[in-house]
Ligand SMILES: Cc1cc2nc3c(=O)[nH]c(=O)nc-3n(C[C@H](O)[C@H](O)[C@H](O)COP(=O)(O)OP(=O)(O)OC[C@H]3O[C@@H](n4cnc5c(N)ncnc54)[C@H](O)[C@@H]3O)c2cc1C
Ligand code: FES
């Protein structure tokens with residue numbers, strides 16, 4: 053293929069490289085120049101992890117053909133401060149703690165730098181607008197905006213440089229503003245995530261995924277792919293030497309589909325080749341014959357007698373049922389003056405960590421299979437993989453690379469096994485970097501839940517009984533469902549002392565994308581229902597919502613839903629803090645109309661507007677105040 | 681992933697037209713690449729290989745803008761960010777800054793061309809209603825026996841449906857020609873799921889000019905996108921307001937009738953509802969945005985006198 057000679061000035065140095073005519077600027081920086089501080093969070097212009105300056109203008113390098121940057125001056129995160137010190141913007145990010153996983157941070161620093169270069173006097177609204185193209189999933193934006201305002205003040209000379217230094221810590225670190233040790237590596241783009249790592253002679257892997265939700269695999273023909281130049285190996289379940297099966301609780305998921313596929317996006321085969329493009333082309337040469345099976349897409353259908361069976365070991369499609377019983381619910385409901393009954397539903401949610409899944413595997417000189425990945429559960433992965441590849445545990449090693457956001461979504465060993473197999477088959481290092489789309493389609497989601505709720509109360513607001521029935525869509529594989537159901541059951545009825553309760557949480561198999569761990573691990577779904585019921589009860593009884601919670605809250609000595617006696621309890625203080633912070637006006641929420649002082653205060657999120665920088669730009673007598 | 685055998689960056693229009701007419705089928709023109717690169721990804725076109733890509737952003741003739749016969753001629757390289765940084769464009773095309781500020785983000789606007797937005801012909805492209813309100817035309821050039829031949833097509837006709845335009849295989853768009861709307865108030869409405877980086881569910885552009893006393897509508901332009909396969913100019917609503925005394929009630933009434941006519945063309949209940957509020961807001965915002973005139977609403981005045 054004809055190459056293109058790329059000349060540019062990158063971070064103050066002239067460079068010349070042969071690149072592909074279709075390379076993006078992002079590829080040129082990362083692959084040709086090893087400037088991996090510029091990340092690929094989405095490859096589609098949506099996230100801002102790839103922001104760089106081209107001739108002084110900030111652009112998204114994933115959307116720019118490299119050829120466009122021919123002859124230009126490019127500045128990346130690595131070039132902002134040169135070697136050594138950090139810029140005031142970077143130091144301010146360090147100071148305010150504006151970096152958690154750090155994956156978005158190089159892009160954020162670039163956007164912040166651009167904002168202050170474009171307008172050193174930008175007010176906070178304009179700063180927010182100018183950072184609008186960059187997404188952060190963990191830090192939240194408050195600390196980031198705080199950092200930009202701090203840097204702005206230092207650059208303008210309105211604040212001394214000493215504000216960027218670490219605060220003095222007194223007697224205790226608790227309550228002190230302590231800078232994060234790992235922040236300099238993140239704000240400078242130096243930290244290497246799995247996709248940033250390179251090894252000599254490394255292959256690139258790509259994965260063939262199922263287009264069908266539920267189907268028998270009749271045959272897989274990899275011969276044409278295997279015969280391709282630069283393809284080094286193709287693997288399927290046949291290459292698994294040991295006991296195939298992984299999962300956080302039940303080991304029901306094969307490394308690659310075995311005999312049938314259970315959800316769209318399930319891995320079927322993988323190719324390792326000299327480069328990504330060849331690996332991707334090879335995927336299209338793999339022929340898979342399917343026989344479609346009736347699918348299950350609704351958890352209620354999965355429970356019906358005669359429903360299609362997704363896993364042979366679970367003919368009832370049940371992943372896990374967690375029952376909790378306390379007291380006597382019939383008696384409790386009989387004592388109630390008021391019984392409320394309702395249904396709640398929550399949806400599937402993607403974690404959308406900014407770092408798509410990525411990893412490297414290799415076999416070391418002592419025949420140890422090594423997997424480097426941002427796994428949230430390396431010890432468990434190591435044990436499972438040893439079984440799967442039939443090796444003693446001391447011949448399997450997992451290295452946890454920096455996690456660019458996980459939130460529970462990187463607990464499942466959905467690709468490390470394939471990497472290990474390819475490394476074992478080729479004896480070369482193999483890397484796999486998910487695309488954003490692949491991450492969305494193949495990784496676990498938050499369980500969508502349906503909750504049928506029944507609550508009995510006395511007229512003075514005391515809960516007499518609760519019956520809580522949750523049905524969760526576990527998707528095609530068990531993953532963390534069991535644990536999520538346990539947590540949902542344990543926390544089901546909230547931090548309230550309920551004498552009589554009957555709780556059932558169930559996760560069932562369907563042919564939807566598997567559900568797994570996600571921040572709160574089942575509690576969010578349960579609390580959505582419980583706290584909604586508390587508010588509805590307050591309305592029904594004409595009570596203040598804080599009041600009804602105080603009447604029922606667990607105090608020291610209370611017995612939890614699972615009959616543990618509490619030795620400490622803090623809900624009283626939590627409620628008090630929430631009540632003060634929200635400037636809550638006492639009373640029943642639904643009878644006070646519009647004249648409430650606790651609404652729309654300075655601490656309330658204002659409706660979204662844009663246009664800070666075009667306000668009043670046309671003439672001073674008619675300032676433009678409002679956009680849409 | 682988008683791959684190609686060759687990437688060309690012609691520096692002159694003649695060179696570009698020649699190159700373009702000689703490319704093999706399936707080759708594509710590229711401006712900012714903000715549509716074409718994300719298009720070649722999973723869930724959309726998937727991996728795509730095209731023989732050649734011809735980049736138009738270094739063609740000197742497509743640069744800059746000029747004023748001609750009461751019209752503004754924008755070179756095809758004009759990008760969205762220009763409507764937020766160039767004072768002259770902001771003043772003469774008053775709905776464009778408001779359209780631009782809701783478009784993608786600063787970084788994408790630096791690359792994304794108005795021309796690419798129109799040629800891509802998405803039913804929810806933000807530029808379309810704004811350009812249609814400005815009576816926009818797109819200028820297309822091709823080579824005929826070595827000579828550059830140009831034609832102009834009104835954008836409202838140019839866009840025939842989703843992804844469908846009247847551009848011919850050998851043509852390159854060279855300019856967008858718009859009314860000079862200096863002295864008008866401009867506005868833009870957009871419904872999307874967040875503030876930056878979001879494609880509209882529906883959008884609308886408004887332009888308004890009143891008499892000096894701010895009492896009567898001299899001219900009103902309204903266009904909406906996202907409610908059908910093609911952009912819609914609300915000519916009936918415009919006519920109903922032209923020459924009329926300005927009042928909130930009249931605006932609300934016109935908005936309602938506009939929504940009824942448009943609504944019948946859109947099957948989506950939500951979009952139908954949005955149109956009422958859009959039209960009202962487009963007019964009111966444009967009124968507030970008109971330079972050097974204080975608007976006197978008939979109904980507010982009556983209240984003041986009552
Ligand atoms: C994250 C993101 C957010 C976005 N947000 C918005 C938004 O808010 N509103 C919106 O409307 N769009 C949005 N878009 C879409 C896109 O940015 C716009 O449509 C943009 O204007 C396209 O212009 P371009 O120069 O990048 O076009 P390209 O991608 O370069 O080209 C688009 C099409 O136009 C053709 N073309 C380009 N130039 C010429 C020419 N001179 N002559 C003939 N044909 C030509 C190309 O062949 C191609 O078919 C967004 C895109 C992304 C990735
Ligand atoms: S915006 Fe470029 S990788 Fe996400």
Ligand code: FES
Nearest residue numbers: 153154156188189
């Ligand atoms: S710190 Fe921003 S995405 Fe993790």
